[in-house]
Amino acid sequence: MKDSLDNKDMKYENMYDFEIDKVIEAVKSNNAKSVLLQFPDGLKHRGKEVVDAIEENTDCECIIWLGNCFGGCDIPITLNHQIDLVIQFGHNKFIKNPAGWDGGK
Amino acid sequence: MKLIFIDVHYKGEVKLTKECLDYLKKFKNVGLFTTTQFNYKINQVVEQLEKNGNIVVSSQPERTNAKFQVLGCDMYHGNLKLPKKVDVFLYVGDGRFHPNALLFHEEDSKTFHQVVLFNPTNNKTDVLTEKDVKKVIDRRTANMKKFLTADYIGVVVTTKPGQEHLHYVEKLKKAFPEKKFYPFIADQINISEFSNFKWIQSWINTACPRIGMEDAAEIDESLLNVVEALRLAKR
Numbered sequence: 001m002k003d004s005l006d007n008k009d010m011k012y013e014n015m016y017d018f019e020i021d022k023v024i025e026a027v028k029s030n031n032a033k034s035v036l037l038q039f040p041d042g043l044k045h046r047g048k049e050v051v052d053a054i055e056e057n058t059d060c061e062c063i064i065w066l067g068n069c070f071g072g073c074d075i076p077i078t079l080n081h082q083i084d085l086v087i088q089f090g091h092n093k094f095i096k097n098p099a100g101w102d103g104g105k
Numbered sequence: 106m107k108l109i110f111i112d113v114h115y116k117g118e119v120k121l122t123k124e125c126l127d128y129l130k131k132f133k134n135v136g137l138f139t140t141t142q143f144n145y146k147i148n149q150v151v152e153q154l155e156k157n158g159n160i161v162v163s164s165q166p167e168r169t170n171a172k173f174q175v176l177g178c179d180m181y182h183g184n185l186k187l188p189k190k191v192d193v194f195l196y197v198g199d200g201r202f203h204p205n206a207l208l209f210h211e212e213d214s215k216t217f218h219q220v221v222l223f224n225p226t227n228n229k230t231d232v233l234t235e236k237d238v239k240k241v242i243d244r245r246t247a248n249m250k251k252f253l254t255a256d257y258i259g260v261v262v263t264t265k266p267g268q269e270h271l272h273y274v275e276k277l278k279k280a281f282p283e284k285k286f287y288p289f290i291a292d293q294i295n296i297s298e299f300s301n302f303k304w305i306q307s308w309i310n311t312a313c314p315r316i317g318m319e320d321a322a323e324i325d326e327s328l329l330n331v332v333e334a335l336r337l338a339k340r
Binding site: 014015016017018019022023026030032042043067068070071072073074075077078079080081082083084085086087088089090091092093094095 | 106107108109110111112113114115116117141142167168169170171174176177178200226264265266292293313
């Protein structure tokens with residue numbers, strides 16, 4: 001499995017670690033068929049690389065959140081029954097996540 | 106639906122420059138904060154500061170998952186839960202959203218401390234002071250006055266996790282029995298919607314507190330965070 005995002009030159013564009021191996025493993029271990037990817041504005045331009053890397057290595061379908069994603073509080077709960085896995089980049093667990101969410105454990 | 110977070114760590118060096126360290130020499134206690142991109146390398150910065158003669162003060166703020174991490178919503182006194190007083194803040198990261206939270210937090214202090222910015226992506230040092238957020242704070246003071254004289258108040262609630270604050274409507278009704286409160290709910294607050302409800306004289310925000318700060322300074326309508334509104338009742 002090749003982490004195309006992490007093996008490029010260390011220029012500014014590639015200075016951030018998207019942990020693609022970990023992402024792919026999470027998709028597989030959760031047996032996720034539908035995955036929603038959320039990026040803060042500053043990382044949205046990297047979306048294509050992330051989607052392509054996931055879809056090349058799994059049989060899931062990725063959907064990209066078209067909207068703001070200001071932090072760990074910004075989760076699309078209205079999609080609760082339509083998406084198997086949400087992967088939010090650039091943020092960390094938000095402590096006030098409601099009960100029942102696994103909050104990135 | 107399961108949820109995972111990817112920190113997106115910054116892969117470059119996180120090391121204070123001589124310029125930054127020299128500036129910090131005149132302060133003793135340095136309140137150190139960063140974001141999740143840089144936090145895993147913050148120990149190097151701690152070592153540098155200690156060698157520089159500074160005492161590093163930090164905490165795990167209320168809603169965060171790690172020590173040294175600050176969120177944009179950690180803007181009220183008490184959110185940071187600092188173990189001791191600081192003489193200056195040092196924010197390691199890029200952008201202004203998080204360091205502005207530290208500045209707003211300082212508004213409750215008797216002395217307004219500077220926030221030194223160190224950006225590891227370009228190794229630049231900058232200094233923020235009270236004047237960098239004066240426009241926002243002045244506008245908020247004006248919005249407080251408008252709220253106090255308004256009769257019809259719109260209360261904005263969002264459905265985002267951690268922001269489902271419909272209960273504030275009852276608190277506001279109790280605190281200001283002479284006013285009429287109208288709850289509004291949305292997945293995401295679109296402040297341009299306010300102009301459709303001209304009969305609302307003043308708006309209260311119960312969602313992310315930064316909406317009642319920088320966003321409120323950019324619109325014609327009066328918009329105030331619920332925390333500030335309830336503080337007015339206690340005066």
